Amino acid sequence: MSNSLLNRLLLVAALAVAYVGVPLLFGGNAYVLGLIVAALTIAGVAVAWALLGNLGGMVSFGHAAFFGVGSYTSAVLAMKLGVPVFAAMLLGGVGAALSSIAMLPALRLRGPYFALAILAYAHIFQILATEMTPVTGGAGGLLSIPRFPKILGFDFGEKLGGYLIVLTIVVLAAFAYDAIRRSTWGLALKAMHDTEVATRVVGVPSTHLKAAMLVLSAFITGVVGAFNAHFISFLDPDYAFSSGWTVLPIAAAIFGGYRTVWGPVVGALAIYLVDQLLFKPILPHGHQMVLGVLLCAMILFSPGGLMPALRRRPVKESRHAHA
Amino acid sequence: MFELTLQALFSGLLAGGYYATVAVGLALVFGTMRVINLAHGELVLLAAYVAYAAETTYGVNPVMAIPVALVIVGAASAIVYALLSRIHQDREINSLILTFGLGIILTNAILSIWKADIHSTSDPWFQDSMVVADTLFAMNAEVASFVGGLVLMAGVWWWLNHSWQGRAVRALSSNRAAATLMGVNPRRIEILSFLTAALLATFAGFAIYTGKTVFPALGHVLTVKAFIITVLAGMGSIPGVLVGAVMIGVIESLTVTYLSASLQELAGMVLFLVVLFVSPSGLFGGGRALAR
Numbered sequence: 001m002s003n004s005l006l007n008r009l010l011l012v013a014a015l016a017v018a019y020v021g022v023p024l025l026f027g028g029n030a031y032v033l034g035l036i037v038a039a040l041t042i043a044g045v046a047v048a049w050a051l052l053g054n055l056g057g058m059v060s061f062g063h064a065a066f067f068g069v070g071s072y073t074s075a076v077l078a079m080k081l082g083v084p085v086f087a088a089m090l091l092g093g094v095g096a097a098l099s100s101i102a103m104l105p106a107l108r109l110r111g112p113y114f115a116l117a118i119l120a121y122a123h124i125f126q127i128l129a130t131e132m133t134p135v136t137g138g139a140g141g142l143l144s145i146p147r148f149p150k151i152l153g154f155d156f157g158e159k160l161g162g163y164l165i166v167l168t169i170v171v172l173a174a175f176a177y178d179a180i181r182r183s184t185w186g187l188a189l190k191a192m193h194d195t196e197v198a199t200r201v202v203g204v205p206s207t208h209l210k211a212a213m214l215v216l217s218a219f220i221t222g223v224v225g226a227f228n229a230h231f232i233s234f235l236d237p238d239y240a241f242s243s244g245w246t247v248l249p250i251a252a253a254i255f256g257g258y259r260t261v262w263g264p265v266v267g268a269l270a271i272y273l274v275d276q277l278l279f280k281p282i283l284p285h286g287h288q289m290v291l292g293v294l295l296c297a298m299i300l301f302s303p304g305g306l307m308p309a310l311r312r313r314p315v316k317e318s319r320h321a322h323a
Numbered sequence: 324m325f326e327l328t329l330q331a332l333f334s335g336l337l338a339g340g341y342y343a344t345v346a347v348g349l350a351l352v353f354g355t356m357r358v359i360n361l362a363h364g365e366l367v368l369l370a371a372y373v374a375y376a377a378e379t380t381y382g383v384n385p386v387m388a389i390p391v392a393l394v395i396v397g398a399a400s401a402i403v404y405a406l407l408s409r410i411h412q413d414r415e416i417n418s419l420i421l422t423f424g425l426g427i428i429l430t431n432a433i434l435s436i437w438k439a440d441i442h443s444t445s446d447p448w449f450q451d452s453m454v455v456a457d458t459l460f461a462m463n464a465e466v467a468s469f470v471g472g473l474v475l476m477a478g479v480w481w482w483l484n485h486s487w488q489g490r491a492v493r494a495l496s497s498n499r500a501a502a503t504l505m506g507v508n509p510r511r512i513e514i515l516s517f518l519t520a521a522l523l524a525t526f527a528g529f530a531i532y533t534g535k536t537v538f539p540a541l542g543h544v545l546t547v548k549a550f551i552i553t554v555l556a557g558m559g560s561i562p563g564v565l566v567g568a569v570m571i572g573v574i575e576s577l578t579v580t581y582l583s584a585s586l587q588e589l590a591g592m593v594l595f596l597v598v599l600f601v602s603p604s605g606l607f608g609g610g611r612a613l614a615r
Contacts, residue, residue, distance in 0.1 A: 059416050061361075061423060105600050115419055116359060116550045117599065120592050123547065127589045243543070247427060254420060286435035292427030296406065299421045303412055 070222025096222020141236025339572030370528025
């Protein structure tokens with residue numbers, strides 16, 4: 001009981017720091033804010049990935065597809081049809097969710113095959129974005145995508161505004177993840193993870209639930225992608241569908257522990273900042289290698305993520321003390 | 324028009340030969356360990372870059388680089404196996420993520436050693452064209468790799484069907500527990516399948532370097548392609564994989580000839596999706612169904 005109360009207090013404190021502390025501390029520092037916004041963008045995708053991986057039991061190597069579709073949908077709607085940017089961003093998520101419906105037949109495939117099928121889908125969407133030149137601008141990309149507007153005198157197009165938007169997206173995504181995990185859906189999904197056949201036998205529509213997780217995960221990823229498009233105001237297919245949008249979130253989610261709700265967020269902040277500040281200057285080409293090493297090390301030594309690994313240590317030590 | 328189609332079919336057939344050598348390696352490892360090695364394409368790429376390094380740095384013929392590449396790729400494959408065999412918890416998901424991570428490491432290692440440039444052999448013999456029939460042309464390298472690949476796969480096929488070890492590989496694939504009870508040492512057979520996959524990957528790498536072009540991002544593409552082929556074949560036999568590979572090769576070359584080169588990758592994937600919709604256990608139904 002007191003543990004959950006403590007967790008809740010921690011969460012409130014963390015949110016207070018994120019919404020009040022960070023703007024006060026770094027509000028004037030565009031460089032630091034830019035880094036944090038990029039890290040939170042990764043965090044948003046990592047939460048969506050973890051939702052699918054943990055609740056749906058499906059590893060996706062194709063989240064770059066949802067990210068790209070979301071960003072293009074939103075950018076094109078805002079540029080060609082004049083849809084207001086915030087509405088376009090949500091519609092970007094809807095676009096990504098629709099694109100995930102094309103992936104539903106892949107749900108017939110079990111774990112590893114699903115993972116690879118979705119990898120193939122990501123390729124398809126990248127090729128389509130490059131080929132559909134009239135809509136997407138082709139390989140040349142889209143320039144000067146509308147930025148977020150001014151509302152009540154506050155400019156959301158600035159770095160600080162962007163920070164608040166992406167922070168809100170990530171927080172809402174994490175809350176949604178948590179709410180689903182606690183609901184009966186979450187219970188059914190957890191049961192499915194243990195034994196899918198038995199769960200189906202007692203009447204749980206397992207395929208529908210998995211499909212719902214896929215669509216929701218795609219929606220969140222699409223919204224994050226759309227946010228990114230309006231924030232940086234530029235898109236091209238190689239960037240929007242870059243494998244980085246798959247690799248970084250996976251590394252982040254695994255590092256932070258994808259079976260927890262806030263693990264992916266913490267992991268994304270840690271990994272992105274360390275990668276950008278430490279490894280990129282040392283290894284300008286191929287600094288993703290470090291992510292690969294990290295990913296392998298986590299899987300081999302602590303598949304549950306960093307938080308369980310930290311929690312485990314004191315237990316081991318106390319055992320030694322008793323022995 | 325007819326000649327063009329014929330040429331496209333022929334080129335597709337030749338490409339299918341080397342696709343098959345990549346895919347058979349993937350399928351073999353999948354059979355014994357129930358793991359899709361996402362770093363398999365990167366192993367192929369590693370072999371290709373060893374051939375490139377041998378040619379540019381030491382001026383030796385790429386053929387001479389094969390033994391060296393075999394040792395390096397074999398060692399890399401053994402490392403992949405050693406790491407994979409340490410995973411016990413949530414094996415399916417964790418081994419996928421592990422090999423995905425290993426693939427990232429290999430791609431970026433190649434990227435930082437050899438940069439992102441596109442390379443191909445500078446030996447003129449490989450690039451020379453050969454008139455096969457009236458109007459059918461191919462590069463020497465393509466024909467040599469196709470024939471070599473067929474011989475190699477025939478060898479592996481014979482080994483799987485007629486040697487004790489080969490039978491042990493198949494036994495382990497069809498029923499692990501029973502095979503182990505019959506005296507098959509699973510670890511030995513697993514590592515054997517990884518080394519055989521490395522042999523096939525080395526040859527495929529050589530074929531790509533001499534007949535096509537190599538660049539760091541290719542490994543990923545090859546893994547996906549090999550996976551698509553094994554899905555088409557229904558993870559069945561070597562002949563099944565060969566048919567699937569030739570099919571992908573032909574569809575790609577027809578797309579390049581009649582539509583656009585940039586749509587090449589798309590063609591195979593669309594076929595893959597159609598198969599997924601219509602018959603998820605593969606086109607030939609045989610073998611082990613992938614889907615429920």
